[in-house]
Amino acid sequence: MVPICPGLSLPLGRLEGVEARGHVSLVAIAIGFGLGAFEAPPPDSLDDALFGAIAFVGGVLVHELGHALARGALGLNVRRIVLYPVGGVAECAAPAATPGHELGAALGGPLASLIAATALRLLDAPAHHVWVHATLGLGNLLPLATLDGAVILKAALSSRLGEQAATRVTAVVGQLGALGVGLAGLVSALPWVVLFGVFSFLSASAARARVGATLAGGAREGT
Numbered sequence: 001m002v003p004i005c006p007g008l009s010l011p012l013g014r015l016e017g018v019e020a021r022g023h024v025s026l027v028a029i030a031i032g033f034g035l036g037a038f039e040a041p042p043p044d045s046l047d048d049a050l051f052g053a054i055a056f057v058g059g060v061l062v063h064e065l066g067h068a069l070a071r072g073a074l075g076l077n078v079r080r081i082v083l084y085p086v087g088g089v090a091e092c093a094a095p096a097a098t099p100g101h102e103l104g105a106a107l108g109g110p111l112a113s114l115i116a117a118t119a120l121r122l123l124d125a126p127a128h129h130v131w132v133h134a135t136l137g138l139g140n141l142l143p144l145a146t147l148d149g150a151v152i153l154k155a156a157l158s159s160r161l162g163e164q165a166a167t168r169v170t171a172v173v174g175q176l177g178a179l180g181v182g183l184a185g186l187v188s189a190l191p192w193v194v195l196f197g198v199f200s201f202l203s204a205s206a207a208r209a210r211v212g213a214t215l216a217g218g219a220r221e222g223t
Contacts, residue, residue, distance in 0.1 A: 018068060019080040022057065029056070052128075057083070059113070059132035063140070066112025071105045103155035106148045113137030144181065145174040145203035168211045174204030 014020065031053050060083045068078045117133035143149040150170050157166035182197025 018078050020061070020064075020083065021080065022083045055129045056132055059116070059129075059136055060084070062116045062133065063109045063113045063136045066108040066110070067105055068108075069112070070108025074101045074104055076101065076105065099155040099158040102158075103152055106151040106155065109148055110137045110140045113140070142177060142181075143170065143173050144177045144200045145171070145207060146200055150174055150204075164211055168208060171204045171208035171211065175201055175208070178204060 064081050064083055068081060071078050113133045114137035117130050117137060120130045120133060140148040141152070143153040150173075153173065154163075154166045154170040157169055160166075161169065178197045178201035180197075181200065182194050185191070185193030185195075185197055
């Protein structure tokens, strides 16, 4: 996903030598979830609200740890992860060497979330806690900017089209998908879905503009 003001983050500790930080937007949304926003049931007490907020942060942490484990298995050492509401950003010592490595690292997060959702369901955990992991797992497979699905689509296309063309196609798909998400949010009267659709559309548009600028620069250099 695209980092949003990465400096606005709070330390969460270290996991297996990897520094973990939580972006302020994650903290705000976790508090909202604990208080009954985003279709979560309203809490009966302050303890319930706190537990709900921690459960939300835990869901994002499990997702990002899945990415970190996948990167480690591929030999991509992770230095720090910054957690956001829909996932996180990992700072690696080196970028993914091949589209296959990028694909494997991107799939690690959704897989970890879906395993966690299944485990919680088998343990008869509260439904809204299962929902957090299931949403992070399945939702991140959508090919929208800032989600793992966009990385997966780009990696799958890069081997055939090249990186620039794959990025451009992924950006267009992301723009169309974001419009659909925004429309669904309007029809369902869910403002947070609309806001995500707008943000995702802007992110995809920025990625498409960067590709256009790169291609234009290359054309000028070649003349």
